[in-house]
Amino acid sequence: MAEVTLVQAVNLALARAMSEDAAVVVLGEDVGAEGGVFRATDGLQRHFGADRVLDTPLAETAIAGLSVGLAAQGFRPVAEIQFTGFIYPAIDQIVNHASRLRTRTRGRLTCPLVLRAPYGGGIRAIEHHSESPEAIFAHIPGLRMVIPSSPSRAYGLLLAAIRDPDPVVFFEPTRLYRAAREEVEDDGAALPLDRAFVLREGSDITLVTWGAMTMETLAAAERLAEEGISAEILDLATLKPLDVGAVLASVGKTGRCVIIHEAPLSGGVGAEIAARLAEGALVSLLAPVERVAGWDTVMPLPRLERHYLPSTARILAAARRALAYQ
Amino acid sequence: MAEVTLVQAVNLALARAMSEDAAVVVLGEDVGAEGGVFRATDGLQRHFGADRVLDTPLAETAIAGLSVGLAAQGFRPVAEIQFTGFIYPAIDQIVNHASRLRTRTRGRLTCPLVLRAPYGGGIRAIEHHSESPEAIFAHIPGLRMVIPSSPSRAYGLLLAAIRDPDPVVFFEPTRLYRAAREEVEDDGAALPLDRAFVLREGSDITLVTWGAMTMETLAAAERLAEEGISAEILDLATLKPLDVGAVLASVGKTGRCVIIHEAPLSGGVGAEIAARLAEGALVSLLAPVERVAGWDTVMPLPRLERHYLPSTARILAAARRALAYQ
Amino acid sequence: MSAETNETVSLEPRAEVSTVVARFEIRWSRFLDPTGKAIRPLPGLARDAAELKALYRGMVLARSFDAKAVALQRTGRLGTFPSALGQEAVAVGLAAAMHPDDVLLPSFREHGAQLWRGVSPFELFMFWGGDERGSDFAAAREDFPVCVPVATHAPHAVGVALAFKLRREARAAVCVFGDGATSKGDVAEALNIAGAWQLPAVFVINNNQWAISVPLAHQTAAETLAQKGIAAGIDSEQVDGNDIVAVREAVGRAVAKARSGGGPHLIEALTYRLGDHTTADDASRYRDDAEVSRRWAEEPIARLRQHLVAAGLWHKEDEERLLAEIAATIEAAAAKYLATPPQSPDTIFDFTYANPPEDLAEQRRAALAAAAE
Amino acid sequence: MSAETNETVSLEPRAEVSTVVARFEIRWSRFLDPTGKAIRPLPGLARDAAELKALYRGMVLARSFDAKAVALQRTGRLGTFPSALGQEAVAVGLAAAMHPDDVLLPSFREHGAQLWRGVSPFELFMFWGGDERGSDFAAAREDFPVCVPVATHAPHAVGVALAFKLRREARAAVCVFGDGATSKGDVAEALNIAGAWQLPAVFVINNNQWAISVPLAHQTAAETLAQKGIAAGIDSEQVDGNDIVAVREAVGRAVAKARSGGGPHLIEALTYRLGDHTTADDASRYRDDAEVSRRWAEEPIARLRQHLVAAGLWHKEDEERLLAEIAATIEAAAAKYLATPPQSPDTIFDFTYANPPEDLAEQRRAALAAAAE
Ligand SMILES: Cc1ncc(C[n+]2csc(CCOP(=O)(O)OP(=O)(O)O)c2C)c(N)n1
Ligand SMILES: Cc1ncc(C[n+]2csc(CCOP(=O)(O)OP(=O)(O)O)c2C)c(N)n1
Ligand SMILES: [Mg+2]
Numbered sequence A, B: 001m002a003e004v005t006l007v008q009a010v011n012l013a014l015a016r017a018m019s020e021d022a023a024v025v026v027l028g029e030d031v032g033a034e035g036g037v038f039r040a041t042d043g044l045q046r047h048f049g050a051d052r053v054l055d056t057p058l059a060e061t062a063i064a065g066l067s068v069g070l071a072a073q074g075f076r077p078v079a080e081i082q083f084t085g086f087i088y089p090a091i092d093q094i095v096n097h098a099s100r101l102r103t104r105t106r107g108r109l110t111c112p113l114v115l116r117a118p119y120g121g122g123i124r125a126i127e128h129h130s131e132s133p134e135a136i137f138a139h140i141p142g143l144r145m146v147i148p149s150s151p152s153r154a155y156g157l158l159l160a161a162i163r164d165p166d167p168v169v170f171f172e173p174t175r176l177y178r179a180a181r182e183e184v185e186d187d188g189a190a191l192p193l194d195r196a197f198v199l200r201e202g203s204d205i206t207l208v209t210w211g212a213m214t215m216e217t218l219a220a221a222e223r224l225a226e227e228g229i230s231a232e233i234l235d236l237a238t239l240k241p242l243d244v245g246a247v248l249a250s251v252g253k254t255g256r257c258v259i260i261h262e263a264p265l266s267g268g269v270g271a272e273i274a275a276r277l278a279e280g281a282l283v284s285l286l287a288p289v290e291r292v293a294g295w296d297t298v299m300p301l302p303r304l305e306r307h308y309l310p311s312t313a314r315i316l317a318a319a320r321r322a323l324a325y326q
Numbered sequence C, D: 001m002s003a004e005t006n007e008t009v010s011l012e013p014r015a016e017v018s019t020v021v022a023r024f025e026i027r028w029s030r031f032l033d034p035t036g037k038a039i040r041p042l043p044g045l046a047r048d049a050a051e052l053k054a055l056y057r058g059m060v061l062a063r064s065f066d067a068k069a070v071a072l073q074r075t076g077r078l079g080t081f082p083s084a085l086g087q088e089a090v091a092v093g094l095a096a097a098m099h100p101d102d103v104l105l106p107s108f109r110e111h112g113a114q115l116w117r118g119v120s121p122f123e124l125f126m127f128w129g130g131d132e133r134g135s136d137f138a139a140a141r142e143d144f145p146v147c148v149p150v151a152t153h154a155p156h157a158v159g160v161a162l163a164f165k166l167r168r169e170a171r172a173a174v175c176v177f178g179d180g181a182t183s184k185g186d187v188a189e190a191l192n193i194a195g196a197w198q199l200p201a202v203f204v205i206n207n208n209q210w211a212i213s214v215p216l217a218h219q220t221a222a223e224t225l226a227q228k229g230i231a232a233g234i235d236s237e238q239v240d241g242n243d244i245v246a247v248r249e250a251v252g253r254a255v256a257k258a259r260s261g262g263g264p265h266l267i268e269a270l271t272y273r274l275g276d277h278t279t280a281d282d283a284s285r286y287r288d289d290a291e292v293s294r295r296w297a298e299e300p301i302a303r304l305r306q307h308l309v310a311a312g313l314w315h316k317e318d319e320e321r322l323l324a325e326i327a328a329t330i331e332a333a334a335a336k337y338l339a340t341p342p343q344s345p346d347t348i349f350d351f352t353y354a355n356p357p358e359d360l361a362e363q364r365r366a367a368l369a370a371a372a373e
């Protein structure tokens, strides 16, 4: 039992999965000797050898595509895309092949691959290193889209993703990579891929979020608590498929909901959640659903990014609007 | 003034734009002598020459990428992607460059390009020729996402897209390409890119849709009319940016809303519309918002596609649920 | 200080100021000329009458399947279909060069290869008829299904070949794509990685000179498509793709090399698309009929038949027997396809996930209900 | 009938059964050896003392800018920064070979080229400091900004070159990318189209031997990167990228050819990344220090200085004057950058669209309100 950061938990899960199952191979740019630009694969090549931890040439389309071929052959590739800003060349393979191989061949060939990528803002990174394109993947049938928000959830969800018989896109919030340490038991226990996590129980309002935004959301809940308001926080973690039941249950209890994400507002995963509420919780909604998200603009460069990312203040303002609504 | 099909209207708009503005060039696979696999560019190369109608090698990433270069140089490229199923390799250029060039350079370089692609199901096409991935593009800041549903709207919206100073993704519903003829005056008049079209006025329920689904939706409205129910139909046409005002106004009037689209339900553009209603129309909503969409599965091959695409019957059932709701 | 002052005239690196650091050449091979005459000593395989007859049957089967598929489409009983008329030697020759445990990654025009590999004409009719079950092959279980997005299966071949290498299996992944596909980045990335990792992958370019309406000359400035492999540092060569002996020999060499750890290989097979791009296409819009007629003189089936006849290995009765046998096979497969009802609507939901979410179960119920009405 | 019966032994197309249909060679050129000694007659440009000194200044300016940028990053006043230490001859040599009206499409390590083209050190500090205004160049208005996604600017160069060709302008698009970038499909697609359309595009591979931690040997099996151009049928060559005379001469030839309608050209410049990949990288994790030390002996600035000194064109005072002048320039630019406040938060909304939707106007108001708190 050790105190580890989120990126170390990812590393633990990868090592665990590789020792458990010889079919698991890690590949990507700089995942070998370098151990990944964030050290997520640190030491894996030394320990498991260059046959199971492969440095690929610089080619995202092929990284995804060859992973499809490996997976169809019974391997369980865990491919790293260095940053989500560079995942776009892989989308063709994910949408047209990885997510369809099972359906296309009626189960004859399958595609148990995991595509890992660091994502999100707040680390003052250069252009293309701070985006949150999860909504694109959450729209793709046959795919799973997962985002952990703590070391233990990173460990359990990544293990589940690797063991899942279908393709999983797994985004890791860079801002949380080293933000906090947590006791994580390396016991190989996976977490479910279709359940939201209740980070905080509450009765007055539901705050739905995922990834690094859990920090601002937890801070907002603290502030509300000081004012005697009890906020429930759901970390969706799995954005495809969505744990709609958990959201409906919580909002059925609180009647008010604020959805928080870094991605641009329009067409973000928050829209699907709000839609499910408009469809299934109309009776229980005591206030309009609020979304606090990135603006519908291009993510600015570091000097202004804090004005782009949802702040605790913006979350609080939205929560107060929802709470004040009669 | 002539009766033309939707694909002929596209052809008229292209020819008009090219004669008006020497900066307009058409490019893509088989757009030249072949005139496009659907004949959308028929005759253009003969009339405007091979310098303005370019057959490209088979490379979607480069088709989008070179269009960015052309646009930055002051041209107005109208690139055709042969089917939306093959647009994925172009996403990297659209998301990372086309939609950002203006912001990135503070307006020094801009990207007035149009990416046309036939889209949608119902024509018994082979795999990858029937999808509706508009939601992916409707989530991208800096981009416009447009889908016409009639010859006149195809003509006016495509002209607007070509004249717009920013990048526009323009999907043309293959099922409507030759479904009907309409009087279209080739007068160079464009239609607004940020306004929904009211296809039918009504007071009891609002049906929101776009593209080929306008057919089933109009049929459903007819059936409802026979039962004395007055349905209002909005063709959003421009999915990015969304004409939220039009939807809120209509639902403010009717209190009930059914959203219809071919794309998979989860994360479809219907989600954003429902979300806006959950945020801005809670008071006026007399019934839960209903979405009738493609299932969250891979689009089946032709033998079963009619069971995948929303049918008039499914739209009617949803409308009746909304109307029956107390 | 700009290049205005640049007075350089020569446009090539002048011999006296540069040295050659790398040299490459592309070789072309053919055994049977268009009349079926052997222009050089035939390889072993071509001295085996049984094999030659098998290759001939494979090509005739492929052409007959194509003809039936086109007929079914024309009468509204099959979807859009890409005939491989005139390209049979490429598909059959490469399939014949493969071992049963190798894996084929075809494009959408390799029916002849799929049939040779054991995919049934019934399965192919099912797929082209719009039924997913057509890709659930009873034989060649590891072969990839038809790949519609051009060139996207090239990276899959890299993954399959990597799987073989990691498992230390003496097997090869054989990937086929067209001339147009070579313009797509997927192919370049795949070739490069196959080279960098020395994978047991064989890439065959089915160069039929056209990508729908785009002739090869507009597709690239490369003198040959085989030289695409030079960029990846892999052995590359060109063969007469209408000479099945040449295709079989070259792919046989490449497969043997791949299986024995010798690394990847690229083969450009020069052939010609005698038909339209697909049943939805009308090539007369962009292609000169005279060119097509000329090319008929080089087509692979007559070429091998003439060779067999001249060698006294094939007679009128053999031809008649073969055509009858194949017609029966194809007709039976077509009849079975036409007699096979579509799957139940809820099968749309099968195989989306191994473990479908509750959500999808609800949608499945709704779909069944809607279908029931 | 499978390949089990295949007895083929030879793994290469045997000479007697094949003929050569295409031959290629890659040439390498150098004028100044690592000690600055001319190993062959210098081209005209190198006989122009003023130009040689300008090239020298350009490289020293680039290196000084790099050093300052790294220093600013180390002290938390700049973002992650990619130094081009040791690669100055490539960036400066190619920029010097361009005409003012040509268009540069740089990657993220071509500061030396951007500075030569007139982009100010202040603008570069602004960009790397995280301020969009840094890409709104006052000079070189048509040049593309830094391109962070590897290789994605290669297709842009095709579009720019096409624009020149369509307007019948005698101009060239010059695109620079790294060795790693050559593995990406974007480059292959761009080279192929530039070749197919004979566009005035010059592609320069800044081959510094490493792609972060991946050495060239793991990136590809290709003997040279210049041969990537053979796949596209375009003229390709290799130069000593640490010999600015060689870079300047080769790119000068390529640009002249492109501008005169001669079509595209690919130049691989062999250099070495003496520093870390970026300030966020620690190359000692994956790279042997001995290798780096060895490479210092070949670095381009000392090489040209030794040549100038030996030719009596450069003295201690010249060096001191130059260093002082450049230090002043860089310090002034850094000071101006540090003194420049960030833009107002609502500028996030500027330039998303030329005609922003109402929706966005509301968000803009909300952003300002939030920022005000
Ligand atoms: C990525 C992609 N773009 C476009 C298409 C549409 N399309 C189908 S076949 C074809 C031409 C392919 O030419 P080639 O690679 O030479 O193969 P051939 O059809 O000649 O066998 C095109 C453009 C596609 N299927 N995939
Ligand atoms: C498409 C893409 N993938 C990954 C990255 C992350 N990355 C930045 S630089 C780099 C290596 C580039 O190597 P090379 O092309 O040789 O250029 P160099 O850095 O050596 O100048 C990588 C992998 C990126 N920026 N873009
Ligand atoms: Mg072809």
Ligand SMILES: [Mg+2]
Pocket: D178, D179, D180, D206, D207, D208, D209, D210, D211, D212
């Ligand atoms: Mg490099």
